[in-house]
Amino acid sequence: MSTTLAKISRRIVLFFRKPKVVKTTKTLTSVLKNFYFFFIMFLLYLPIIIIAFQSLNSSRNANRFVSFSFKWYVDMFSDSQLMEVVSNTLTNAFFSTLLSTVFGTMFAIGIHSLTKKARQKMVFLNQIPILNADVVTGISLMLIFKVLMSVFPNIFVPLPETALFFRVSLTVLLSHIYFSLPYVVLSVLPKLSELDPNLYDAALDLGSKPFDAMMKVIIPAIKAGIFTGMLMAFTMSIDDFVITFFTSGGAYDNVSIYVYGQIGKIMSPAVYAYNTLLTLTVVVVLVGMYISSAIKQKKQALAQIQHNRLPN
Amino acid sequence: MNIKKLGRLVTPYVVWLSILVMIPLVMMVILSFFETRGLDFTNATFTLSNWFRDLRDPSVLKALENSFTFAGITVAVVFLIGYPMAFILARSSFANKMVILMLTIIPMWSNSLLRNNALRNLFSEQSFVNDLLSKINLSFVLDIKGTPSAIIAGLVLTFLPFMILPVYTVLEKMDKSLIEASMDLGASPIRTFFKVTFPLSLKGVATGVIMVFLPSFSGFAVPYILGDGKFILVGTIIENSYNYNINFVSTLSILLVIIIFLMIFFVSKVDKEGESFL
Numbered sequence: 001m002s003t004t005l006a007k008i009s010r011r012i013v014l015f016f017r018k019p020k021v022v023k024t025t026k027t028l029t030s031v032l033k034n035f036y037f038f039f040i041m042f043l044l045y046l047p048i049i050i051i052a053f054q055s056l057n058s059s060r061n062a063n064r065f066v067s068f069s070f071k072w073y074v075d076m077f078s079d080s081q082l083m084e085v086v087s088n089t090l091t092n093a094f095f096s097t098l099l100s101t102v103f104g105t106m107f108a109i110g111i112h113s114l115t116k117k118a119r120q121k122m123v124f125l126n127q128i129p130i131l132n133a134d135v136v137t138g139i140s141l142m143l144i145f146k147v148l149m150s151v152f153p154n155i156f157v158p159l160p161e162t163a164l165f166f167r168v169s170l171t172v173l174l175s176h177i178y179f180s181l182p183y184v185v186l187s188v189l190p191k192l193s194e195l196d197p198n199l200y201d202a203a204l205d206l207g208s209k210p211f212d213a214m215m216k217v218i219i220p221a222i223k224a225g226i227f228t229g230m231l232m233a234f235t236m237s238i239d240d241f242v243i244t245f246f247t248s249g250g251a252y253d254n255v256s257i258y259v260y261g262q263i264g265k266i267m268s269p270a271v272y273a274y275n276t277l278l279t280l281t282v283v284v285v286l287v288g289m290y291i292s293s294a295i296k297q298k299k300q301a302l303a304q305i306q307h308n309r310l311p312n
Numbered sequence: 313m314n315i316k317k318l319g320r321l322v323t324p325y326v327v328w329l330s331i332l333v334m335i336p337l338v339m340m341v342i343l344s345f346f347e348t349r350g351l352d353f354t355n356a357t358f359t360l361s362n363w364f365r366d367l368r369d370p371s372v373l374k375a376l377e378n379s380f381t382f383a384g385i386t387v388a389v390v391f392l393i394g395y396p397m398a399f400i401l402a403r404s405s406f407a408n409k410m411v412i413l414m415l416t417i418i419p420m421w422s423n424s425l426l427r428n429n430a431l432r433n434l435f436s437e438q439s440f441v442n443d444l445l446s447k448i449n450l451s452f453v454l455d456i457k458g459t460p461s462a463i464i465a466g467l468v469l470t471f472l473p474f475m476i477l478p479v480y481t482v483l484e485k486m487d488k489s490l491i492e493a494s495m496d497l498g499a500s501p502i503r504t505f506f507k508v509t510f511p512l513s514l515k516g517v518a519t520g521v522i523m524v525f526l527p528s529f530s531g532f533a534v535p536y537i538l539g540d541g542k543f544i545l546v547g548t549i550i551e552n553s554y555n556y557n558i559n560f561v562s563t564l565s566i567l568l569v570i571i572i573f574l575m576i577f578f579v580s581k582v583d584k585e586g587e588s589f590l
């Protein structure tokens with residue numbers, strides 16, 4: 001009898017022994033962590049989900065869901081006002097991304113090759129457009145353009161549409177390059193510090209010209225940074241509102257300015273369709289790139305394993 | 313080291329930044345001390361009234377107070393929500409952190425004004441979401457459009473990634489052996505967090521605070537959309553008067569620049585290496 005009691009009591013003691021208690025609190029915290037993670041993610045994605053549902057609503061009434069319909073995804077192409085602001089936004093983002101990526105990479109290479117002190121100064125100078133408030137940047141650029149107006153009276157007038165491209169506003173384009181450049185510089189600099197400086201020397205010693213050496217040695221080594229910078233520049237450009245607002249001179253509206261003008265009015269669900277389509281495109285591109293890089297890594301790892309096995 | 317010779321590539325950037333940063337700054341300082349007709353200085357009169365009369369106008373003081381309150385509360389809420397999130401992300405054993413990180417950035421590819429407009433709809437009496445939910449016999453009514461809570465909710469959701477990302481970066485780069493050392497020496501996980509992890513992550517927090525405070529302090533779109541135009545902020549005054557009172561707009565801009573400099577000064581105190589931004 002006493003032995004069974006002892007057995008039971010030992011069982012009870014064993015049950016409450018520390019490891020098990022630790023384990024239960026651990027699972028509890030991990031449940032809490034996951035719950036918190038998904039809750040915050042839900043909050044971040046809630047507006048996007050609402051926009052997606054609104055784009056699938058057959059009615060223009062923003063407060064009622066009538067029935068599912070894809071009609072706005074077709075109708076948006078015949079909404080001339082929307083198409084104009086979309087083409088402005090995308091054309092401007094295309095050129096500002098292209099130019100700020102090229103020049104940002106060039107400036108980053110320049111900054112990297114400075115002495116430590118000069119480099120720190122440049123990195124600080126480079127932060128100014130990022131840290132400055134958008135409103136101040138917008139007013140500043142507007143003032144510069146108004147001064148330039150005495151030399152170039154038509155500076156605020158957008159360039160007309162050509163056979164190849166949609167309308168471009170020089171003031172808006174320059175402003176977007178101004179605030180995108182620092183992001184490209186910041187994305188490229190860390191990759192440059194991982195670069196072996198001897199590679200560039202070797203290329204020059206082997207007889208290539210400085211420009212060729214840069215294009216064939218430095219650029220391929222930092223392309224991941226250039227790509228990140230490009231993505232940042234594009235993101236900043238398509239989402240900008242404040243700076244475009246002050247520098248367009250009222251003659252060049254982008255999607256944000258259009259939306260701002262429609263607040264409180266009945267907005268065409270075509271806008272929601274455009275926005276959902278854009279978000280989905282970016283997600284698909286990112287997922288595609290992620291998968292392709294994962295496959296590449298796996299192939300390399302497999303090749304490595306096979307290579308190691310060869311001697312046997 | 314031939315690479316050192318590439319330094320001249322940076323010269324155009326120095327010229328570009330000096331022109332676009334310094335000249336407007338000087339112009340705004342000058343404009344703030346004059347009464348002009350736009351940029352036309354004929355008949356311009358020197359005056360201190362922009363700084364000493366207009367800036368102390370009750371409506372302007374109210375706007376400054378609103379801006380400080382909204383931005384201050386937003387920063388506090390974003391920190392309280394974003395820090396644990398960054399911590400969870402950095403310490404997670406998720407298979408691929410890049411994917412998770414991408415998930416926090418993706419919302420930024422959706423137009424921010426449209427996202428806030430969706431919140432405006434959600435916060436109204438007859439919301440789209442409530443109508444959707446009513447189809448499955450549920451209901452959700454959060455009628456706060458036009459209140460400070462709605463504005464703060466919008467600002468928080470818009471700028472949350474700006475806090476998560478820098479804090480995550482710092483936590484991820486942190487030397488894990490310091491935490492192990494603290495645990496080995498007998499500190500509890502909570503003590504380790506407050507004595508080791510948190511002080512080492514202050515750099516990221518400071519960056520996050522700036523990245524969230526400045527746009528919420530100076531922006532005017534989110535307060536307009538979610539406050540239903542009922543609240544005047546510093547950005548609202550600039551938006552409304554940049555076309556006809558460039559002198560006072562310049563004064564407000566210089567005031568913003570001073571606030572930005574104070575904040576950068578405060579961050580450089582926290583982060584002495586000066587390389588914390590992004």
